[in-house]
Amino acid sequence: MKLQEHAIKEIKEIVAxxxxxxxxLMMILSAVQTKFGYIPMEAxxxxxxxxxISVAEIYGVVTFYSFFSLKPKGKYIIGVCLGTxxxxxxxxxxxxxxxxxxxxxxxxxxxxxxFTIDALRCIGACALAPAVRVNxxxxxxxxxxxxxxxxxxxxxxxxxxxEKGN
Amino acid sequence: xxKVTNPEMLMVAxxxxxxxxxxxxxxxxxxxxxxxxxxxxxxxxxxTVLKERFEKVLKDKGxxxxxxxxxxxxxxxxxxxxxxxxxxxxxxxxxxxxxxxxxxxxxxxxxHGIVEDLLxxxxxxxxxxxxxxxxxxxxxxxxxALYGCSVIDPENIEEAIGYGSFQxxxxxxxxxxxxxxxxxxxxxxxxxxxxxxPTGRKWQFAYNQESDEKYVVCNGDEGDPGAFMDRSIxxxxxxxxxxxxxIAGYAIGAKEGYFYVRAEYPVAVNRLNIAIKQAREVGxxxxxxxxxxFCFDVHLRLGAGAFVCGEETALLxxxxxxxxxxxxxxxxxxxxxxxxxxTIVNNVETLACVPYIVREGVEAFTKxxxxxxxxxxxxxxxxxxxxxxxxxxxxxxxxxELVYDIAGGIPGNKNFKAIxxxxxxxxxxxxxxxxxxxxxxxxxxxxxxxGSGGAIVMDEDNCMVDVAKFYMEFICDxxxxxxxxxxIGTKRILEILTKITNGEGELSDLDRLEELAEVxxxxxxxxxxxxxxNPIISTLKRFRDxxxxxxxxxxxxxxVCKNLISYHVxxxxxKKCSKCARNCPVNCITGVPGKETYKIDTTACxxxxxxxxxxxxxxxxxx
Numbered sequence: 001m002k003l004q005e006h007a008i009k010e011i012k013e014i015v016a017x018x019x020x021x022x023x024x025l026m027m028i029l030s031a032v033q034t035k036f037g038y039i040p041m042e043a044x045x046x047x048x049x050x051x052x053i054s055v056a057e058i059y060g061v062v063t064f065y066s067f068f069s070l071k072p073k074g075k076y077i078i079g080v081c082l083g084t085x086x087x088x089x090x091x092x093x094x095x096x097x098x099x100x101x102x103x104x105x106x107x108x109x110x111x112x113x114x115f116t117i118d119a120l121r122c123i124g125a126c127a128l129a130p131a132v133r134v135n136x137x138x139x140x141x142x143x144x145x146x147x148x149x150x151x152x153x154x155x156x157x158x159x160x161x162x163e164k165g166n
Numbered sequence: 167x168x169k170v171t172n173p174e175m176l177m178v179a180x181x182x183x184x185x186x187x188x189x190x191x192x193x194x195x196x197x198x199x200x201x202x203x204x205x206x207x208x209x210x211x212x213x214t215v216l217k218e219r220f221e222k223v224l225k226d227k228g229x230x231x232x233x234x235x236x237x238x239x240x241x242x243x244x245x246x247x248x249x250x251x252x253x254x255x256x257x258x259x260x261x262x263x264x265x266x267x268x269x270x271x272x273x274x275x276x277x278h279g280i281v282e283d284l285l286x287x288x289x290x291x292x293x294x295x296x297x298x299x300x301x302x303x304x305x306x307x308x309x310x311a312l313y314g315c316s317v318i319d320p321e322n323i324e325e326a327i328g329y330g331s332f333q334x335x336x337x338x339x340x341x342x343x344x345x346x347x348x349x350x351x352x353x354x355x356x357x358x359x360x361x362x363x364p365t366g367r368k369w370q371f372a373y374n375q376e377s378d379e380k381y382v383v384c385n386g387d388e389g390d391p392g393a394f395m396d397r398s399i400x401x402x403x404x405x406x407x408x409x410x411x412x413i414a415g416y417a418i419g420a421k422e423g424y425f426y427v428r429a430e431y432p433v434a435v436n437r438l439n440i441a442i443k444q445a446r447e448v449g450x451x452x453x454x455x456x457x458x459x460f461c462f463d464v465h466l467r468l469g470a471g472a473f474v475c476g477e478e479t480a481l482l483x484x485x486x487x488x489x490x491x492x493x494x495x496x497x498x499x500x501x502x503x504x505x506x507x508x509t510i511v512n513n514v515e516t517l518a519c520v521p522y523i524v525r526e527g528v529e530a531f532t533k534x535x536x537x538x539x540x541x542x543x544x545x546x547x548x549x550x551x552x553x554x555x556x557x558x559x560x561x562x563x564x565x566x567e568l569v570y571d572i573a574g575g576i577p578g579n580k581n582f583k584a585i586x587x588x589x590x591x592x593x594x595x596x597x598x599x600x601x602x603x604x605x606x607x608x609x610x611x612x613x614x615x616x617g618s619g620g621a622i623v624m625d626e627d628n629c630m631v632d633v634a635k636f637y638m639e640f641i642c643d644x645x646x647x648x649x650x651x652x653x654i655g656t657k658r659i660l661e662i663l664t665k666i667t668n669g670e671g672e673l674s675d676l677d678r679l680e681e682l683a684e685v686x687x688x689x690x691x692x693x694x695x696x697x698x699x700n701p702i703i704s705t706l707k708r709f710r711d712x713x714x715x716x717x718x719x720x721x722x723x724x725x726v727c728k729n730l731i732s733y734h735v736x737x738x739x740x741k742k743c744s745k746c747a748r749n750c751p752v753n754c755i756t757g758v759p760g761k762e763t764y765k766i767d768t769t770a771c772x773x774x775x776x777x778x779x780x781x782x783x784x785x786x787x788x789x
Contacts, residue, residue, distance in 0.1 A: 023485065023487035023488075024487065025488075026467065026468075026470065026484060027468075029470070030429065030470060061488065064472065064489040064490065064646075065469075065470035066471035066472065067429055068470060084392035084586070084589065084620065084637075085391075085392045085549055085554070087391075087636050088548075088550065088622060089549070089550075096774070100774070120430075121389070121471075121473070121640065122392060122394075123206075124388075124394035124430070124431065125206060125207055125210050126394060126546060127207050127244030127247065127548075128210055128244075131210070140211065143779065144774075144775060144776065145776075145780065
């Protein structure tokens with residue numbers, strides 16, 4: 001894979017924005033992750049060239065933190081909170097149901113690139129336990145039988161978006 | 167707002183903004199005010215939409231000139247949110263929906279009545295309660311770290327100044343640096359992030375170091391799953407933490423501060439950024455603050471999802487752009503910290519207490535608490551309690567008061583089983599400990615710890631072996647891998663726990679667990695590894711019978727561990743509706759609609775529980 005022109009330009013801009021900070025690597029990686037949704041090897045090589053930090057070191061940092069991803073994520077990132085407050089209120093069954101219906105494991109993305117399931121460690125919405133976050137939206141007190149409705153809602157949203165696009 | 171460049175200007179600004187706040191809350195200008203909770207919990211329940219709706223309806227009715235709509239930080243009582251509070255009457259409406267907006271405006275603001283069905287109802291007396299301070303959840307609370315949260319607009323520095331921000335800094339800048347440290351030492355303030363190390367002593371170590379560069383770091387990497395006090399403070403009154411950091415900076419001789427906040431907290435990050443920007447604009451961050459020689463600026467760095475970064479040396483590595491792995495101590499950060507310079511790392515809640523202590527005086531703080539744990543502590547109450555939320559209580563409050571008086575007991579008349587404090591590093595406490603006064607040393611003596619203040623209550627439906635496994639999964643995931651006992655020990659412990667919960671355990675596994683726990687505890691570099699086995703040690707000690715039950719009888723008494731339970735249909739309750747069979751993903755339920763009761767083939771059943779939640783007659787049970 002080769003990075004596209006605009007991606008190269010944008011990554012260079014991100015590096016330039018933070019390069020004067022003391023030890024800027026984390027800031028650069030966070031910005032790239034936010035912008036592109038993942039940090040492929042090619043992007044790490046480019047960051048290495050621009051900053052002088054070795055690829056090995058960058059790769060070490062990328063793989064250490066759970067926020068950084070080497071692979072692209074789905075359009076709808078279903079984050080099921082497995083924090084303690086959610087766990088004692090059955091969030092494990094909720095995430096199991098998502099996995100069963102979508103046929104993937106936590107951390108994986110469906111083949112069509114629609115859904116990623118993430119196991120989250122506390123989003124701090126403990127009063128809403130068990131909580132599920134899909135992209136920005138938080139679904140409170142999710143029961144196993146609500147899981148299908150949440151997936152349906154995403155699919156409906158996507159269909160509407162496509163209709164508008166056409 | 168104009169620049170504030172000397173103490174006189176701060177005094178004038180404080181007086182003017184204090185008057186504005188008083189006018190807002192007491193309706194002196196005839197204007198009434200609505201405040202809406204803007205904490206993460208309530209924002210998830212659409213409190214932003216609520217605010218927009220209020221603004222629109224008020225405008226349509228031509229009332230926007232005489233009623234203001236404001237957003238504030240977390241009210242704490244998250245299970246009853248979103249909250250809307252009306253001034254000057256002080257009426258508190260809870261669980262407000264967008265569709266309630268017109269009713270509130272009509273009945274409260276136009277007809278001067280009260281919307282009765284939006285008031286909080288006491289679960290025991292069934293009495294409707296109008297004011298916040300009359301609700302049991304709030305009665306025993308004292309807000310020191312949460313000062314200003316749910317009162318002021320966190321995105322408006324004027325309100326913060328009116329509510330006392332920077333008064334403490336002004337006072338500190340007129341004191342000798344050692345005097346400031348003495349004050350914190352005298353207050354007995356101990357680190358609120360977990361360890362409980364005396365804050366003043368940390369400051370003293372850093373003060374004693376000769377260096378032209380020193381740093382203050384605020385630890386906002388709140389990783390304990392189930393604790394969210396640091397987030398709420400940053401969301402509710404970010405300037406109080408900035409001010410605490412500045413006082414620390416002045417005391418030890420630092421010119422720069424770094425915030426390290428979890429990226430999972432977008433609202434807190436945004437409000438902190440706004441507060442930093444506003445403070446810079448009015449000259450309260452930058453050079454020659456309040457006309458003195460003191461110069462200070464702060465920077466914000468985001469975490470990237472690693473629990474171990476809550477450990478202070480791992481956090482420093484993360485700021486330095488490396489893998490967040492702990493460093494050996496000594497040298498302690500106070501001697502050799504960020505970029506090798508003397509650094510103090512204080513937790514958000516700790517720093518939020520500092521302005522209060524300096525402003526109100528040592529005694530205003532030490533009058534709360536126990537002999538060795540002064541002041542208050544914020545707890546995040548979660549799990550099986552009626553009132554889920556954030557509470558700040560004086561140290562020394564008993565666990566019983568916390569669980570029953572404040573949290574309102576366990577829902578559904580279930581029995582209390584245990585309370586886990588200190589998150590994955592803590593332990594569980596049982597019924598016999600309910601009358602223990604909560605403080606740092608008491609909790610440690612019982613094999614748990616204060617931690618950051620997470621308090622998760624469990625009832626009879628929770629399996630303690632499963633809970634122990636849950637914490638071990640978490641730790642195993644989050645161990646950074648540097649120390650072998652932590653990296654491999656936690657993995658082995660998890661394997662044994664998995665074996666036990668799958669019904670394949672042997673009694674000798676319990677000895678092995680104890681041995682592994684000991685090795686992990688003694689052989690790890692940082693607190694993550696040293697405390698990793700606490701949940702295992704404490705559940706083994708207090709719930710050994712449950713482990714034995716899993717191993718010997720191959721049953722899970724709480725009916726949680728999937729491999730040890732089976733689903734059955736109670737023929738007396740079954741109405742032959744076929745709903746269970748239609749919902750079963752593996753078609754293992756048979757029967758004839760309307761004619762024959764349904765039956766589950768337990769050998770084919772995958773124990774997903776779908777039938778149990780699908781049955782409208784509660785005819786399906788676990789055994």
